[in-house]
Amino acid sequence: MSKRTIQMVNPKAFMNMLDMPRGCFLAKDGDKWVALDNSTYNFWVEEFTQKDQAIRWLQGEIEVGEVAKAWDYIDSPEMLVEVSAMQGVKLNGDEAGLVLGYFEGHEYSLMAGDGGATMRHDDQYDNNHRGDIPYSIRDAIEFCWEQNEDLVMGGGIPVDESGKEYLASLLRDKQIIEQLMERV
Structure with missing residues (x-):
């Protein structure tokens, strides 16, 4: 799997979901990292306590939840x-x-x-x-x-x-x- 480009954004950018372009985005929001995968226009969002985990999720290296x-x-x-x-x-x-x-x-x-x-x-x-x-x-x-x-x-x-x-x-x-x- 090739590495995805991840763009750092202001967390307020996530508020305007309809205007988000296709891609992967990362924002620091207080004590958490918010990762947004809009690479397929499905707008997947997860929160992490550590930046490296958010990046790994955006890269498809880890799954969360199930x-x-x-x-x-x-x-x-x-x-x-x-x-x-x-x-x-x-x-x-x-x-x-x-x-x-x-x-x-x-x-x-x-x-x-x-x-x-x-x-x-x-x-x-x-x-x-x-x-x-x-x-x-x-x-x-x-x-x-x-x-x-x-x-x-x-x-x-x-x-x-x-x-x-x-x-x-x-x-x-x-x-x-x-x-x-x-x-x-």
Whole structure:
């Protein structure tokens, strides 16, 4: 398959669907990447947390959604430790719990398939797997790092004692996540 040309556009360009020319388009919209495949005038749109995954989808290298229906939710630190090991990433129970906590806190889940393959599921879709995408353990750790950075730097933390405790816990998380990033 030949590589498709992908044009970067402003996300507002997607608002005017009828005027979109034929082709593949990519836009950064807040903390997500919006990919639009209008190469067949069918206007397929998917959202991704990482740019490289959006590009891979536009290139036809990955599919989203239907594959995940037969997968299992990773619902315990022990299960994540086991699946991570299959991808060559060693996590302890506390680290795995931290990763799962960041996913749950942002309304996502990790799912596991045969051989340790993993996928990210958007919990807002319940059992509809439309937005599920392949997501390695490294991707999951990077997601945690990005979310932690947003929470620490984004403000909105109360200045009272509870806010100080929350910020301290985020900074502890940051240290653990940075160590994980170095390992993977």
